[in-house]
Amino acid sequence: MEDMPPRQGPLAGIKVLEFIGIGPAPHCAMLLADLGADVVRIERLGGNGWPNPVQDRGRRILQLDIRADSGRTRCLELAAKADVLIEGYRPGVMERLGLGPDILRALNPRLVYGRITGWGQTGPLAQTAGHDINYIALAGALASMGTSGPPLPPLNLVGDYGGGSMLLAFGVLAALIERQSSGRGQVIDAAIIDGVSSLMSLFTGLAATASLSMERDRNLLNGAAPYYRSYACSDGRHIAVGALEPKFFAELLEKLGMDKRWLALQNAHENWPELEAEFTRIFAMRTQAEWCILLESTDACFAPVLTLSEAPHHPHMQARKTYIQMDGQQQSAPVPRFSRTPGEARSSVTLKPEDDIW
DSSP: OOOOOOOOTTTTTTTEEEESSHHHHHHHHHHHHTTTTEEEEOOTTTTTTTOTTTTTTEEEEOOOOTTTTHHHHHHHHHHHTTTTTOOOOOOHHHHTOOOOOOHHHHOOOOOOOEEESSOOSSTTTTTOOOOOOHHHHTSSGGGGSSSSSSSOOTIIIIIIIIIIIHHHHHHHHHHHHHHHOOOOEEEEEEHHHHHHHHHHHHHHHHHTTSSSOOOOOOOTTTOOSSTTEEEOOSSSOOOEOOOOEEEHHHEEEEEEEHGOOOOTTTGGGGGHHHHHHHHHHHHTTSSSSHHHHHTTTTSSSSEOOTTTTTTGHHHHHHHHHHHEEETTTTOOOOOOOOSSSOOOOOOEOOOOSOOOOO
């Protein structure tokens, strides 16, 4: 077995058994590994079909056929010593494999058993296939996205990751804290549909108090408001402005040399088409780089729209070391940041079935 240096981070000493999947479960395992947890991934031959050198980092990988008696026995041995188990299969799959929570928690009462699915472990849709777009649609999020035409999903950030992997990580850590007093683990049913519903609580509350319209042509946060959207520059690049508050809107107007009459008309919906046309005309007069010189580091709530390959080179990202170089590739650094016990991104290593792991 290849030796690995001692792990560092606030989760050092926590043993995590991950069953390979796609989407939110691997991302959750990456977060835990970055913060020091010892993550052992159970992987079938050939992986999950979606190899990802960034999201798959930080594991010790063990290839097993968990449908065979020998593979299942090895999993039971590891689960008996693990603090946390993560799986992202449809409800009932782990039970049929003989690795369900009842069996494993009888073997290891301290085990925190984390389950991540789209629809949840129960309910009429629990056994139905789905993807991010379906979960955010049913949770009321997709209907509010975009300003015209069919609603467009924002990658799979809102469902799989915002409402999925982050929710699972939060649940795992909460269960570990509770275990300190009870001495017992528990099962976590992390459903993306539930997580997205929670993420929508801001909008549920504001809509109920009439503080925010959820109609797509009036929503301040979906691109309908002229002062909260992106605009094309003279070089074909784009910039983004988000001057929601009156004082920030006033600064944006000042920097652009626009008529102060717009201050009183900021939220007059009937005037939005005219304001949008004026912003469109002005932003098309300069390049993205020229707008950066004029507006960055001001309170106009401005940012250039960068590509994924450009983002790591921005001075702010470089100053914070938001990205790191590892295994010959640019990768996001571990998050969040800790003052005493910082996390560390590590390469993965492949184990042999006979290796002494824990």
